Amino acid sequence: MDTCDLFSSCRKGDVGRVRYLLEQRDVEVNVRDKWDSTPLYYACLCGHEELVLYLLANGARCEANTFDGERCLYGAQSDTIRRALRDYRQVTASFRRRDLYYSFLLRLLEQGLHSDVAFVVHGRSFRAHRGILGARSTYFAHMLDTKWKGKSVVVLRHPLINPVAFGALLQYLYTGCLDVGVEHVSDCERLARQCQLWGLLGGLEAKLASKPGVCMKVLTIEPPQADCQLREDLALLADCALPSELRGDLGELPFPCDGLSSCPDVCFRVDGYDFLCHKAFFCGRSEYFRALLDDHFQESGQLAASGGLPAVALQSVSPEVFTHVLYYVYSNHTEVPPELACDVLSVADMYLLPGLKQLCGRSLAQLLDEDSVVGVWRVAKLFGLARLEDQCTKYMARVIEKLVQQEDFVEAVREEAAAVAGRQETDSIPLVDDIRFHMGSLVQTRHAMEQAAQRLHVLEELLVAIGLDC
Known part of the structure; x- marks a missing residue:
């Protein structure tokens, strides 16, 4: 049994086995045994420092002045473990999912998978994706549809545009996070103001104001755990990918689909409906789609009627179910109704999307x-x-x-x-x-x-x- 195995592995200090149980078998990290003890308590009691740090980083709870927190603290076998417990910062399951999503988006930026535009800033090249830039910034959406329209390479020669600051700006647009040396902060502020990224500008100013007199080398901005802005912005690409016949319940969009050029590069044909999507997201998030699109394992070689995009016909999936796949791939989230959860689960398993399977599991638990x-x-x-x-x-x-x-x-x-x-x-x-x-x-x-x-x-x-x- 996985739960018993988790407790046994924590007493032994077997980090590899614990990692497998939590990450592959999806065992609850805060499960309790019949003595009301948690895996973290046994790791502390048996003095396994590496395991304690791993459990804390993966959502183990030990808040101060609570039963669990005090029990772990008093049972800890070393001062190193006690210090780790006192420095505890809660990590939630949603935060871990967001962290995986962040890693995917960062790879997308750094590797330039299926990029469709390159920016050259004083000799330094940055590959990017028009759809992401347009969904995240009204300034970029406007420029890509006017001055930069149709250009595969955009050369920025203005002397005040710093390539380091521009790279940090792209990091923020892709991931919602930013890491930049303090010597480039003023350049970042100038770019944020020019690109009308008021959230980034406010974050930079607040970060500087919060640490007066402190010597910083690198300024880091991370959104709060509850911040959904990145997810909501990239969900706009899913809105645009939906066939017009299926958009009835979307309501008022920040970017009307006919006003945002999402620049799709592949068409998935599902039961006669055309979903105009982006290879970068589907290949980056699913090995199934990477094999389908990158390794030429194609189910269809026809051309889509809309824009001449390469079309791939997907079998054994309904438009309603694929819509949930679509929103998960772009935004890392979708509300799966319990009555549809089994159908979405089957397709998520076929498309190798473990995160979507977990969302279906949460929905099925309501039944x-x-x-x-x-x-x-x-x-x-x-x-x-x-x-x-x-x-x-x-x-x-x-x-x-x-x-x-x-x-x-x-x-x-x-x-x-x-x-x-x-x-x-x-x-x-x-x-x-x-x-x-x-x-x-x-x-x-x-x-x-x-x-x-x-x-x-x-x-x-x-x-x-x-x-x-x-």
Whole structure:
């Protein structure tokens, strides 16, 4: 069981195994065992400094003046661990997803994948993407559609344009973050004012004002965790990619699609609808699309009627489902309705989009009830959604008295037992082990202990009845 494996690995200090469980198996980093202990507590107690730092960097909670925080602090085996706990800065799951998205956008800028314009600033060249620049800046949108329209190379010769500052400006447009030496800050402010990037200008001024008299070498700007501006700006490219027939619910857009030249370079044809998209996003976010578009593994070699773009026909996906893929690829987010989650999940698995699979898992978790939990658990097992699988078994532990009367649950237990190769009578059954674990982890009071014992008895009776005593 992944959760038990996580606790065991934390006691051993096996950083590699913990990393696999959290990043590949999607195990919850703040899960508790029946003693109300967390993985971080065991790492602190056993003195594994590297593991403590890794857990803190991946969302382990230890706020000061809380039960978890004080317990970890007092249980820590070394002063180095105590200092790390005191310097704790909470990292949320959404922040980790944003960090991966940030890395993708930074690679897009640095590698120039499928770029369609280059800026030459005093001999230094910067490859970029018209669509991103236009979606992020009204100034760039206007210039790319007028003075720079149709140009593949734009030469900027003005003596006040510093190439270092221009590179920092592009970093901000692509990622929402900026790192620049303090000697170039004034050049960045001048460019931000010229390009009408008032948010960047305000951030630079606020950063300088917040540290008077402090000797800084590099000025860094990072948006707050809750800031969605970058995501919302790049979602405009998804708005523009939508066929006009499917735009009915978009409402008033900051950039009307007919006013923003998104400069698409590929057309995905889905059930007769043309989605005008950008290879840079689809190839950069999905190995499936990279193979489809870059390695010439094409399902169609026709030309799209719209603008003569190369068209690729996508099979086994509906326009409604592909719309969710579209918004996830561009903005790293989409609201998947529970009734559509299984369809989107299947396509996300096919297109190799693990982040979208996790969003579908969160949506499916909203469906959990006594009648659906076994079906959702099967889906979680099929698509490797470890966190959703854990949520299902936790729910099963709470309603086990009713589940043992349902044939689909009994059949699921039988299937799990049969899947254990060469199973002996005393061997464990993974599904049963998971439910037992959560029965114990729910115990907080004497009354809860009595309830857990009753539930465990009901489960044991079922196993005896179907000949799977273990």
